[in-house]
Amino acid sequence: MTIEQLHSLYKVHHAVSTDTRNITSDSIFFALKGERFNANEFAGQALESGANWAVVDEAKYVVDERYILVEDVLATLQELARYHRRQLNIPFVGITGTNGKTTTKELLYAVLSQRFKTYATKGNLNNHIGVPLTLLSIDDSIEMAVIEMGANHQQEIAFLCDIAAPTHGLITNVGKAHLEGFGSFDGVKKAKGELYDFLKMQDGVLFLQGDNEYLHGMEMQRGISKTVRYGFSSENDIVGRLEYANPLLCVSWKIRDVDEYHTVQTQLTGSYNTENILAAIAVGHFFGIDDAHINQGILAYTPTNNRSQISRTAHNTVIADYYNANVSSMEAALANLAVIEAQHKVIVLGDMFELGEDAAKEHRRMVEKALAIGADRTIFVGEAFHAYQSPKAEFYETTDNAKEALSERPIVNSTVLLKASRGMAFEKLMEVL
Known part of the structure; x- marks a missing residue:
């Protein structure tokens, strides 16, 4: 079966599952393998639970025509997601960074949803399995997508960009994390910078924390022409300031060369989250959301999952x-x-x-x-x-x-x-x- 043929099946049965505990009717089950499990063994159970099709990569588990035999189930899931993404002609905002990815993603969703039907990565489904599953959850009714991408080794962000094809993107920050995989802080910058490489190659739009010397240097190395800057200095397109943090943040922001500030009380703690808030404001403003609705989205966001x-x-x-x-x-x-x-x-x-x-x-x-x-x-x-x-x-x-x-x-x-x-x-x- 070709990817085009599999995609035709997916369009009819567009729910995708990789876990027999969460099977929905009218769905396709992908039998992934891990270090401690082989979901090929449970393909029959998935079909009994309501799945219409089961994608497997071991012939001995094929019982009838409801089984789709492929060479590699994970590679097929990724390729299906890649093909499906190319059928969606909407903005895709890719987010990566050492800290704040999920909070920034949720803030972007809160702001963009004020005007657009938006889909954002659920939870932390931000890896080589989670990103494809996220893409395959996006249907033709969605007007805007926000995709979180995580990594702990070189070339992972490049791989996820190849699947998700972000048209817009931002790196929240770069810091010392996953050093076992990246090797060094320079390794972190190189790996996260793979998002910048993709945006440069695709002539995409970059949202940049303009006061972050590392991010600014990474952007200058690549010479990305379409850049929207946010930060605290007056040179940025969106200029912000932290009013107070006791412990919840109150933030003011304005558009460059405009005197009027807009102030928003938030449900977030942590002064470091001011940059994440400004990122969401910059994205919302770029896509034409008015000031009042931007603030409304920021105010409405309440953090969960023990993040700030x-x-x-x-x-x-x-x-x-x-x-x-x-x-x-x-x-x-x-x-x-x-x-x-x-x-x-x-x-x-x-x-x-x-x-x-x-x-x-x-x-x-x-x-x-x-x-x-x-x-x-x-x-x-x-x-x-x-x-x-x-x-x-x-x-x-x-x-x-x-x-x-x-x-x-x-x-x-x-x-x-x-x-x-x-x-x-x-x-x-x-x-x-």
């Missing part, structure tokens, strides 16, 4: 920011806590993963930065942090150890920062805060 999320418990105000962590995002979280006005502050940091040979150095640096804030209590959790000791802080090897300590000596009436890599399971600490 304010949680008020019976005893404390918690900045829940433990969906993930790397060097730059942890630095930003600490800098934000430093400027928040609160009578009592507590810092709880957990290990950062995938830092490779820089792990020891960067964890030591975070200990120093956190202690410099002078919080009422400073707590470090995890094996990497536990390698350092200080009489000014508390150190626990595991999250369970920290939870037990916090149960015995509770935190009350404080603003608490929780920041750690996802694998540290900091949601356990919420139970004792």
Whole structure:
């Protein structure tokens, strides 16, 4: 079966699934393989659950004409998504970056949805499987698409761009993350810059944080002609300023060479999110959304999934920011806590993963930065942090150890920062805060 023929089937049965637990009727099941599973084994179960077709790559599982045998199921899923994308003549905004991808994506969706029927990546489906599934969720009624793209190795963004073909794009920032895969900070810039390479090649539109020296340098290297700049200096097309962050952000912005500022209260915490807000404003303004509706979209967005999320418990105000962590995002979280006005502050940091040979150095640096804030209590959790000791802080090897300590000596009436890599399971600490 050719991709064109498979796409014809998809147009009739346009729901796509890769998980037998979430089969919908009138759908196509793609039997993907992983390190610990082979979904070819479950193709029959998918059909029994309501799928119309099952795409497999092992002949022994083919029972009847409802099975579509291909050479490689994942490659077929990706190629189908690539072919489907080429049938959609709408703007596609691609987003990548070290930090803030998902928040920026959600903000863009909130703003663009004020005027256009918009589809954005669900959750964090931003990899070599998630991006194809996202594209195959977009039907002919959609007027605008926002695609998040993640990577931890070279050439992954280039590969995702080849599938998603963004017409517009932005990199939120570049920082020290996934250094095991990228090799170095220069490796991070090179990998994220693959989005710029694609936009340059396709004569696409770049939205650029014009005050970020790394992003500005990356853009200058490529000479992208269609660039919309946002930031804090007057040279940007969209100029913003943070009014306050105590702890929720209030941001003002204006168009370059226009005196009038527009002010919007947000439901976001973290001064670092000001840039993400300005990115959404720049995209919305570029696509003709008026100032009032831009602000309406920003105001309406409420963060979830423990990304810069304010949680008020019976005893404390918690900045829940433990969906993930790397060097730059942890630095930003600490800098934000430093400027928040609160009578009592507590810092709880957990290990950062995938830092490779820089792990020891960067964890030591975070200990120093956190202690410099002078919080009422400073707590470090995890094996990497536990390698350092200080009489000014508390150190626990595991999250369970920290939870037990916090149960015995509770935190009350404080603003608490929780920041750690996802694998540290900091949601356990919420139970004792």
